[in-house]
Amino acid sequence: MSNEQKILNLVGLATRARCAVFGEDQILKTIRNKEAKLVLLASDIGANTGKTLTDKSIYYGIPCRTFVEEAQLSQAVGKSRRVAVAITDAGFAKKMLSLLD
Structure with a gap:
């Protein structure tokens, strides 16, 4: 399994765990709040x-x-028209960054 697929799986898991935020306004809000x-x-x-x-x-x-x-x-999170996602859990983010870099 490629790193890309592993990351997409983690994004899906984070979404189901309610550790993912979608929508430009909501993402900006979580960034400003440092969440x-x-x-x-x-x-x-x-x-x-x-x-x-x-x-x-x-x-x-x-x-x-x-x-x-x-x-x-969009397919990874199970919703249509998703172009950005903010991950709010440090564990998910750390693992995704290690696979990306």
């Missing part, structure tokens, strides 16, 4: 949304990575 431990962006995210989330993550010192396409991310 987000990792922000994952789809590679085909819109330019403005991607810049906003990336800039906020950098400002607050939260790791932000561009990952798979929207279709793969």
